[in-house]
Amino acid sequence: MKPKIQRGVSLYSFQEEMFLGQMNVEDCVSFAASIGAKGIEILPEQNMPSFPHVTDAEIAEWHAMLDRHGCHFTCYDMFLDTKLRKNRLMTDDEQVASIRRDLELCNRLGIRNMRILIFVRPDILERCVPYAEELDVHMGVEVHAPWYLDHAWILRTIEVADRLNTRHLGILPDMGIFMKHYPPEFRARFEREGARPEITQFIVDQHEEKVMCEYTIYEVAVKMQGNPAEVRMAETLRHAPYANPRRIGDFAPYFRHIQAKFYGMTEDCHDPSIAYDEVIPELVKAGWQGTLSSEYEGNRWVQDAEDVDSREQVRRQHVMFERLLGETA
Amino acid sequence: MFDKYIIDPDSFANVGPEHAPTGFSFGTKLGYYRGLTLSMLEDLAVSLDGDDLPRDAISFDDGNGRIGLDEMETAYDRRWNFGAPAKLIVAYPGGLTAGKHTVSLRQQLRISYMPFPSVRFTEKTIEFT
Numbered sequence: 348m349k350p351k352i353q354r355g356v357s358l359y360s361f362q363e364e365m366f367l368g369q370m371n372v373e374d375c376v377s378f379a380a381s382i383g384a385k386g387i388e389i390l391p392e393q394n395m396p397s398f399p400h401v402t403d404a405e406i407a408e409w410h411a412m413l414d415r416h417g418c419h420f421t422c423y424d425m426f427l428d429t430k431l432r433k434n435r436l437m438t439d440d441e442q443v444a445s446i447r448r449d450l451e452l453c454n455r456l457g458i459r460n461m462r463i464l465i466f467v468r469p470d471i472l473e474r475c476v477p478y479a480e481e482l483d484v485h486m487g488v489e490v491h492a493p494w495y496l497d498h499a500w501i502l503r504t505i506e507v508a509d510r511l512n513t514r515h516l517g518i519l520p521d522m523g524i525f526m527k528h529y530p531p532e533f534r535a536r537f538e539r540e541g542a543r544p545e546i547t548q549f550i551v552d553q554h555e556e557k558v559m560c561e562y563t564i565y566e567v568a569v570k571m572q573g574n575p576a577e578v579r580m581a582e583t584l585r586h587a588p589y590a591n592p593r594r595i596g597d598f599a600p601y602f603r604h605i606q607a608k609f610y611g612m613t614e615d616c617h618d619p620s621i622a623y624d625e626v627i628p629e630l631v632k633a634g635w636q637g638t639l640s641s642e643y644e645g646n647r648w649v650q651d652a653e654d655v656d657s658r659e660q661v662r663r664q665h666v667m668f669e670r671l672l673g674e675t676a
Numbered sequence: 677m678f679d680k681y682i683i684d685p686d687s688f689a690n691v692g693p694e695h696a697p698t699g700f701s702f703g704t705k706l707g708y709y710r711g712l713t714l715s716m717l718e719d720l721a722v723s724l725d726g727d728d729l730p731r732d733a734i735s736f737d738d739g740n741g742r743i744g745l746d747e748m749e750t751a752y753d754r755r756w757n758f759g760a761p762a763k764l765i766v767a768y769p770g771g772l773t774a775g776k777h778t779v780s781l782r783q784q785l786r787i788s789y790m791p792f793p794s795v796r797f798t799e800k801t802i803e804f805t
Contacts, residue, residue, distance in 0.1 A: 362677075362709045365759055366678055366758065367681065368759065392710040392758070396757045426710065427789075428716065430716065430786045431715055432715065433715070433749055433786070465789070466789040647677040647678075650680065
């Protein structure tokens with residue numbers, strides 16, 4: 348029997364190496380396979396140069412490539428360019444048409460989960476539900492920090508899904524919402540940009556004590572007359588919430604895929620920031636089935652000081668997953 | 677996120693006749709983790725040795741035809757792909773002189789899910805020969 352919680356990787360994780368031409372998509376898939384992360388999440392607008400005009404032949408090539416490595420697709424990350432035009436927003440009809448285009452490509456790729464950007468309006472998604480049902484694609488609204496599972500904006504999507512009694516609309520949590528400790532990579536970057544250690548320690552301590560961010564920002568910017576790097580660091584607290592992992596069980600019926608965000612792993616394969624040691628037991632307890640899909644986002648925080656090694660970071664995260672999922676003794 | 681890589685410092689060249697260059701060009705990439713339709717590139721602003729160069733002096737070529745910045749604003753069917761190198765051509769009579777220059781590039785992107793324009797910026801010092 349296959350395990351309920353499977354491991355995978357989003358190609359987002361390798362953006363640094365792909366951007367620089369050091370890895371191609373097959374290198375990413377091959378690496379994912381080597382660490383047992385067989386589920387592959389893609390961003391067609393990143394990984395498919397012919398988007399949106401992806402041909403059947405190209406889709407066949409993707410599947411042949413996945414087969415070579417024993418991998419499979421898990422999730423399609425869509426975008427919606429409501430501001431395509433400078434002079435006006437997309438109309439509602441245009442938004443629905445754009446999402447329908449993505450649902451159709453998702454279906455042609457044989458993918459049954461679509462990450463919906465969090466800013467997409469619930470009433471627009473409601474209009475897309477019939478297409479999602481017909482194409483058998485679950486539209487999961489990305490619950491991304493600073494939003495959280497119980498946020499009123501997210502509850503609007505849940506309300507639509509409940510009212511329509513559909514299995515094709517729900518959410519897709521990004522684990523960045525469970526930032527229990529301030530990421531050391533953020534702090535180190537701001538110190539390289541001139542933030543003083545006594546101030547960065549204050550910000551870290553305030554985050555550790557879960558002081559509401561606006562107090563800390565005012566303290567740093569006004570009372571301490573913080574320098575620009577210090578103020579920027581304090582302002583990151585607006586996007587650094589720690590949501591309650593115990594709420595996971597209540598929302599588990601609404602999601603089938605998880606973006607396993609992380610900013611950096613320690614050498615002994617622990618996440619110093621995101622509370623996976625609390626989140627994964629809650630997922631197990633809820634009997635949740637789906638894929639934990641690595642989303643490494645540390646590159647932008649360390650690239651000024653060192654060569655980014657996304658593979659090593661992802662490898663370490665999967666050692667942690669194996670440990671927390673009980674795959675290793 | 678990719679700010680530091682958006683100017684290729686080894687790509688600078690003069691354009692036009694060798695004895696009377698009409699400008700210069702350099703390689704660039706889109707500082708974003710996915711491709712974008714050209715209409716969402718609000719500005720590609722270049723400065724040389726501290727002077728901002730005029731917007732209408734700048735054109736873009738990703739290998740699919742040269743296009744000016746104003747024309748890009750309505751290019752709804754053309755994308756600049758993730759990680760794909762392109763060239764910026766800057767009208768600058770006389771071109772670059774030999775020696776050290778400071779060049780900056782500011783990419784202003786209209787990202788629909790962001791509440792404000794998204795700006796990528798880098799400045800590079802180059803030795804032009």
